[in-house]
Amino acid sequence: MSGELLCPHLVDVRAELEQAVQTVTLDLDEVNVVDIEGICLLNEYQAEGIQVVNCSPYIRAWMLQEKRISGGEE
Numbered sequence: 001m002s003g004e005l006l007c008p009h010l011v012d013v014r015a016e017l018e019q020a021v022q023t024v025t026l027d028l029d030e031v032n033v034v035d036i037e038g039i040c041l042l043n044e045y046q047a048e049g050i051q052v053v054n055c056s057p058y059i060r061a062w063m064l065q066e067k068r069i070s071g072g073e074e
Contacts, residue, residue: 007038024045026053029054
């Protein structure tokens with residue numbers, strides 16, 4: 001993935017991932033902007049076993065914070 005992971009893009013991301021026939025890993029090395037909906041989507045997919053790799057420290061920290069707030073496990 002690259003660029004932005006924002007609410008208006010999430011429908012497209014979900015559609016792409018639903019069509020995947022192999023194990024998916026989300027590489028966020030080139031993602032530079034996310035919003036709360038994007039963070040929630042990443043946490044949702046991670047909970048389903050999809051790996052989220054190479055994300056910036058602020059994205060990882062925000063994901064962990066949202067997990068704590070929503071009562072998810074770390």
